[in-house]
Amino acid sequence: MPGSRAPCSNCRGATTDPELASTYDGSPRSRRTPRGRDHPQRRAHRLELGRCARAVRDRARRDDREALRGRSRRDARPRRLLVRCRHLAEPPLRRRRAQPAYEVDGRRVRWTTSANGYRLPTEAEWEYACRAGTAGPTYGPLEEIAWTVFDDVIAPQPVATKRANEFGLHDTLGNVWEWCWDYADPARYGDYRSMRGGGWADPSWSARASVRRGSAPDARIEDVGFRVARGAVGDGRGAQGWSPSADRERADIRGPLPVGWTPLRELLED
Template sequence: MTDIELASIPAGAVELHDARRRLRRTVDLEPFEIGVFPVTQEQVSELLGEASADTVHPRRPAVEVSWLRAVRFCNAASEWEGLDAAYSFEGMDVTWHTDADGYRLPTEAEWEYACRAGSLTAHYGPLPDVAWTSADGVDAPQDVGGRHPNLFGLFDTLGNVWEWCWDLLDPARYGDYRVFRGGGFADEAWSVRASTRRGGAPGMHHDDLGFRVARGGFDTVDAAQGWSAALDRERAEVTGPTPPGWTPLR
């Protein structure tokens, strides 16, 4: 099996912005590990046991990967290495066992903290040096590691492909939609920023959407690294003024 290379990320803090509720919150993070690269086509093909034409480009990020498939990849990687699976399934519902030591998707707070690597600006370096974007004129994802890394040694957190996170996008408006971050090869610079949020249904897949894995278990239940089930329930409630044109989930 193609090894998954991880970087150790130190404890720290990151500020997240909830634009709809006009709230900012600081999340304190415990140390964790995260993939140096997005998961590649070769890794998905090998671990999920699927013969695929995608492996003609083994070092390109895996794309056309739904959130649900990314979660299943994490469990398969954990099983391969004899680790505790981070996720269990009941139909389409997924539960994160936060104390598990296996592979998982990063939380949104972990992802942004890891992407920024200490930077307080939109990019951790000049965008042409660190990210594949529409300015490069490419029509597909490029091999991972082709641009400069950030100060944590992570490649392609900006540009190349968007990356799934664990968190819900906005349950009050989008229900079970999950967050993806980072921008892709076809996006313009305004969209390729450390703070940009987008999302999609758990079964959705796209040609510029992939993922990277994380590891780290925590002594908590239904809460870890900036995410909690209680916060999801709170965000699902619509209170106070809403942005112009905003409508809640019906």
């Protein structure tokens, strides 16, 4: 975040600027579902970025970069990433008081929102970090900020080779889709997790701050990667636009269901 703002006492890069602790409206009038349809969903999120949530910048510490480097295509799957984020919070980071954010038990993953270790961002956090104070679909001309189909490339490109946004974050749009913590829709798509940002082979309509997509957590997709956040942001009842109770309520949908809907009933066991 801009250095002129007062830093949060618990993490570098966050801010206690009251302007950032405000209600954020996920701006689009329609969102894209995993199957590309418009989803007329508007949600207002209370983003308390002054409470230690921060996106890890591209110029992260060298040891952190080494731990996250490589295997971006094969290993860019939510469960594998969650395990890796947990390992990042172990030595040597434990000496910096980083606490593992996840408890992993097979396919079940629980987020300890009070932990300050590395983790996937929520969709609300991701969108706030991507927009960096802007209100349009992109934070600049796509040809300057994002790798898309118009660049005629055949694979993900090195990070930080196009212009950063106002928060100093590169490639939040284009290059690779980025996994987020949220389910795509636990009523309709089971355990699909959401992805944001668009990839190197996508047209301009996909490389927008408001577009969302989803996929199975064990899928291997060559244009999907991830960006980590770090920070304690909640007390177990939800955080940064995400709520476990809202997920359970959505998964508990009753009555006749449209063809293809697969509610994630496992959430009701928590």
